[in-house]
Amino acid sequence: MGHPAILTVDDDPAVSRAIARDLRRRYGDQYRIVRASSASEALDALKELKLRGGRVAVILADYRMPQTNGIEFLEQAMDLFPNARRALLTAYADTDAAIQAINVVDVDHYLLKPWDPPEEKLYPVIDALLDAWQATGDREMEDIRVVGHRWSEPSYEIRDFLARNLVPYRWLGADESEGRRLLEAAGVGPESIPLVVTSDGRTFAQPSTTEVAEAVGLSTAPGRDFYDLIIVGGGPAGLGAAVYGASEGLKTLLVERRAVGGQAGQSSRIENYLGFPDGISGAQLTDRARRQAGKFSAEVLTTRDVTGLRQDGSARTLSFADGGEISAHSIVLATGVAYRPLVADGIAELTGSGVYYGSASTEGPSCAGTDVYIVGGANSAGQAALFFSRYARTVTLLVRGDSLEASMSYYLIQQLNKIDNIRVRTRCEVIGAQGDGHLQAITICDSKEGQSTTVECGYLFVFIGAEPRTDWLGTAVARDEKGFVYTGPDLLSNGTRPKGWDRERDPFYLECSVPGIFAAGDVRANSVKRVASAVGEGAMAVTLVHRYLEAQ
Template sequence: MARPIILAVDDDVNVLEAVVQDLRRRYGADYRVMRAAGGQAALDTLSQVKERNENVALLISDQRMPGLTGVQVLERSREVYPEARRVLLTAYADTEAAIQAINSARIHYYLNKPWDPPEERLYPVVSDLLESWRLGYRPRFEGLTVLGHRWSARDHEIRSFLSCNHVPYRWLDVDGEEGSKLLQERKLESAEFPVVLFPDGASLAAPSPEELAQRVGLKIQASKDFYDLVVVGGGPAGLAAAVYGASEGLRTLVVEPEAPGGQAGTTSLIKNYLGFHQGITGAELGQRALLQAQAFDVEFVTQRAAGLRIDGQYNFICMSDGREVSSHAVVLAPGVQYRKLDVPGAERLTGRGIYYGAALVEAPSCKDEDVYVVGGANSAGQAALHFSKYARTVTMLVRGPGLAATMSKYLIDEIGRTSNIVLRPQTQVIRAIGEEHLEGLRLRGPNGEEEVKAESLFVFIGAAPRTDWLPPAILRDEKGFILAGPDLRNDGKLPPEWQETREPFLLETSVPGVFVAGDVRHGSVKRVASAVGEGSIAVQFIHQYLAGF
């Protein structure tokens, strides 16, 4: 397969040659560095490589050029290669125009001339952008195939599992021409759906997550019986704890039943996370954190924690397959799940038109449909913006009078600029309608009740902690969120479960050596940045705890 292309654009031959040479010196082994001596020449080049089905990873264009400016070239390049990363090369006098272009032309970065030394002022930026492009890049399909029905809840679960774990796959409807033909070729007409087909000719009918994880190369069993630190949950808090723990010498295991990234991993775009001015998808953030953790030898297993057993100074995590692993310290970061929509018909149609969370795998299937989103927090706003790229309309159903009290202003502003998003305040779903799949909704609003046609409903109505597997010794509040540190006190007194003479550390639960981080903690701030902060801080308290052994 041809190497992806980096295209440099400048009408000044000397500057263009310098850019090309610097890029080739660092990236020539993995990318083909091409040049274009002007804006129109660049667009012509893009059209030619598009006809050859080649991939463009990055464009770097000078701003001041006759005919087309750099901003115009990069903006028009989006029509041909929308996923390519775009960098504007400017003089200091053009900095203001470059900053404006970040929003107007969706430019990912701008660099001032001169960029010497490139090791400090060029390569870090370009490397980060290429890594970002690579994580979202989908080469010519050579992965596995899922044969199923769109309105199957099990089919939806398998596709979500594969997508969240970055396993390439294509989905085919068993009733479609290509799907039914493939079914006959493999002689699988009587198989239970969905069926997963592998490139080597093997197949799995309606596999469990553990079966599928093992078949695609994910670990489902820990390699050791004992670790210094076991982290339960692979969301931002858990990944941060794993990175900081392992980087400071702790043998670390992460237990995650679905995929690194957690609930944040399904977020279409996070734009208020520090350091990512263009935003970053939850999946990409999770993948970057996973690679970082693996670089520190963190071990990951695709398993569900089913219990926690305390034996002296040792903590035993009981897995869903019956095995156990022990450790000196535990970080509980299993995250939360969206609360269920408690209306007639909702349970029956879950996974068959009603989805909890962003359900990004369903977005392409919503093309030209009318999609409904329930909820008014940031996650609902991010999902609405993502689905608006595919759906004919996206209607946000909000119980309150508006979004100002529950959503970040940058999202409210962007929703206001998106013509096919409709906001319906003070409106609730009171019934889900449909037999085999969702067909409509009954709504109650300020003007009474009405029925609307709907094939997809995405629900974001508050968080329920995943803590029912924990023993009674881990104290929780009335909603199931885990108490820690000062929150363990009741009327100024520590609970009888706390047997230590010292005070519990800030993120330490009612069991010494067991810490909590992220959304599952009582009183936590439901933001990615705060979850990452708690995960890293927990490790510092773990060191203090271990020092007392």
């Protein structure tokens, strides 16, 4: 099919020639550089590439162009080559507008003009975009097909699992003609949904996530029996520990029960993470971190549920739900937190059928023309409101407190205030949910007005509370009354070391009540609940692991 293309479009001839020249100098031997002087000319070029079976790796578009600006052009280009990486070329004066637009359209980066010298300001950005494109390739969405019902909780679980693990798939309703044909070809009926069909024709009726993971090539079994370091949990803290541990030569294994990225991986856009001034989606950040860990040979297991932890002499051993075990010199607990269940009539019965926990991005297109309600007032809820406002008729944030200021970042509040179809209702709680087979209405108690009302609602997304996933630890390590893990100074009571501590030193800062076991990120008592601090703690934990191992 020839070399994949890098397409650039700019209506300024001098700029257009300059960027094409710089791109050819660096990438001309591996990529075809296509230059266009207008959005319409660029779209014609993309259509011709599509018809000829060509591939497009990166699209660079000038932000300020007549008739069609760069954002509008990139939206249309996505329809032709959805997997191409996208960047804006913008002048300094347009930076704020470009960033605001990037928050609405999933653009990967923006480049300020001029980009001289290109070795510092252009090539590193293009290299990162090409790396990301090469990691996903230009596979069509039909690789994996999932047949199910829109309001089926098991169907939603499979779709969400694939999406969060960045596995391309095509969704087919069981009542659609193609969906019915696949069910018939597999020899099963609609009662056997969800049905997963792989690209090589294998079929899985009502599969577990482990079966799906193995079918799509995700790793579910460790490559060795013993490691230097095992990390439990694949959120920002776990990924940070995996990258630093593996890069420093430790035999490193990361174990994740569902999907790498944790709650941060579900975020539609993280804008206050250092080094990403135009923001980055949780999925993109997770993808980069996972590839970075793999670059240093860290192993990553998915769909493995850890159920126990014990000491075996100098080893630390984890038990899995399937009866298996794995041991290491040291353990980092990075299991994060889970959203607290919303206790209200009808919620449990409709979970997965209109009621969802976290930002279920797979439901975005299905929300078109509906009224979406979001429960919660923290950053995750605000980011979800911005995301779903692209699709829904209205998005309403239901906040228990008096305002958003106490729980949400200022920049998010400002963005919410600028979007017409987003409303914020304070001192409100959901006390009931109704629907026949799927969510159709919710009952809201408004303490300001002292009354309850029932409103139509197609989708309800819940972002409340933060419960640590630590029940499986039992009494293995000390925890507080809420289940968060005590570490370092918090373990010292009046200068006394924790019961059973067998070292002549105090616990290291992130070390638990058992030597060689560390905690990082949201699961740790008194931690700062931010992505940047979680990544930092993951890296710090590895430094302390080295100190622990050196003293063994």
